Amino acid sequence: MALDIVIMAAGKGTRMRSARPKVLHQLAGKSLLQHVLDTVCALGSDRIITITGHGAGEVEAAVRAPGLEFVRQEPLLGTGHAVQQAVPLLHDEGTTLILNGDVPLIEAATARHLIDDCGGQRLSLLTVALGDASGYGRVVRDAAGNEVLGIVEHKDATEAQRQIREAYTGMMAAPTAALKRWLARLTNDNVQGEYYLTDIVAMAVADGVHVVATQAANETEVLGVNTLSQLADLERRYQLGRAEALMDAGVRLADPARFDVRGELVCASDVEIDVNCVFEGRVEIGEGARVGPHCYIRNAVIAPRAVIHPFTHMDGEALGVRIGAGALVGPFARLRPGADLGEEVHIGNFVEVKNSTLARGAKANHLAYLGDADVGERVNYGAGSITANYDGANKHRTVIGPEVHVGSNCVLVAPIKVGEGATIGAGSTISKDAPAGQLTVARAKQVAISGWTRPQKKKK
Incomplete structure (x- = not known):
């Protein structure tokens, strides 16, 4: 029929x-x-x-x-x-x-x-x-x-x-x-x-x-929708239904009334989600992971025991974002498409990661940018450092070997490789490969000029 x-x-x-x-x-x-x-x-x-x-x-x-x-x-x-x-x-x-x-x-x-x-x-x-x-x-x-x-x-x-x-x-x-x-x-x-x-x-x-x-x-x-008020009422009804289903499956929601799913959210047991989080696209959260308040997460996979601190913005778009087991992300971090964090990686406040992989134990704890990069195990990436991945026409990749220490305020101009165990001195602009196990510094010599005085404002 x-x-x-x-x-x-x-x-x-x-x-x-x-x-x-x-x-x-x-x-x-x-x-x-x-x-x-x-x-x-x-x-x-x-x-x-x-x-x-x-x-x-x-x-x-x-x-x-x-x-x-x-x-x-x-x-x-x-x-x-x-x-x-x-x-x-x-x-x-x-x-x-x-x-x-x-x-x-x-x-x-x-x-x-x-x-x-x-x-x-x-x-x-x-x-x-x-x-x-x-x-x-x-x-x-x-x-x-x-x-x-x-x-x-x-x-x-x-x-x-x-x-x-x-x-x-x-x-x-x-x-x-x-x-x-x-x-x-x-x-x-x-x-x-x-x-x-x-x-x-x-x-x-x-x-x-x-x-x-x-x-x-x-x-x-x-229920039909004829006014914006009715639409808002239906939104809350829908979200409460999603929240109740997740709680029945073992997810701890700090406040079901302050929770929004705008796609598909799949959670294992003992996941904790704080208030005012928004999930879009498809998001998977592993057992025992925690998501702090005011996070936006779209198209991402979060492994067990990972902690997403407050105000993290995570948008995988088509490439997705992956967070490894036990990783710490945020607060105020931004993860863009292709960000792939290994186990126990730390991404701290005001750090942006795009189209980059970070191996187990790598850390970028504050005020940094990693774009189009491969970062090895246990790398320490200093505050204020960036990968300069765009030459105005094309993107290039930065490869950082394991056990590397990148000092604060460094610029790694891609394409470039930093060898295993290398140290990049603070304030350096590195435009050539840095050899393994050595200190590489690229900055002007410090000079103190005696007798110099600051310019004075002209009197009218």
Whole structure:
């Protein structure tokens, strides 16, 4: 049996007070619409059709899914009119699942339940009981409260109907052949002059098609976003859910309310994460590792027992960042793409590492830059020292052997090699290879000039 999925994403979102199309606003680092698309990809559909309208070009360029197709709703004449635009792409038989692009946290299991309840024969409506159902369509049942008779939109509901707490979420699964018939019969005889998708419920009842209400597992998964306030509320709900899952797996969070995952965070047991940390992309943290407060970590692997001190900025981009077991990083360190720290490496305050490997026990404890470098075991890299890796056109590599001591305020002009056990005198600018086991110094001779006086400011 064919399964078509239709996602409505055409609305303006005027209450967002934003030039950005509503479905492209981000939740946990991903657009609302992309959340929905990622969820439905697990359902094994034959076709995914997204209906765009306001900002259609921008929306279509911003989202991805296997086999995704777009249709446009122009002008915007209501939800029923939106789904009518998808009719030419629907199969003749089977089931059509209709979801909303601004309801990002719908669970795959709930969507599957909705499809199964339809079974290609029934009209299955996703509903939820809300304490305050303002703005939602209400589910109207018979006198016994069993059979679903219809959906009345909030704007068209009577005062008595507005007291109904069972709300229609805007999502449904319908027999595709019947859905096509019902969509063709829609009219805009209502307060808004729009074509309501909900009107097909009464048509189904009249046609003798059984209408069933599928209950959502929880309120959060069916909450839509119409305002920035609602988006912020949903963000906190989502993050709290992630936090609770991590704590259940043995992660110690100092405060679950001050924690953000905008991608995938995988933690072993006994990991500790302090407040106001942000994780993006894919981050793996090994057993017993600790992350201090106010850290930003993106696309990184942190080995067991590593300690990330406060205010560390770690962005691996495509190359990633790797932190070895027992390493110490920060505070106020910056690790860029390709930073690969071995076991027990120390990277201290205001040290930047980019596209460089540091072997076991190497240390750069403060105020330094290592770019495009290979650093050997137990190297001590002094404060204020840098690898000058860029000649204005190309990048070059610096190779520092094991047991090297680089004094403070040195410049290593790449390409260059510093031999094992070498010492670079403080304040040196090294532009040639430094031999192993020797002291290399490259600085002007100190001179004291007697009788010299400072210039005096001229009197006016």
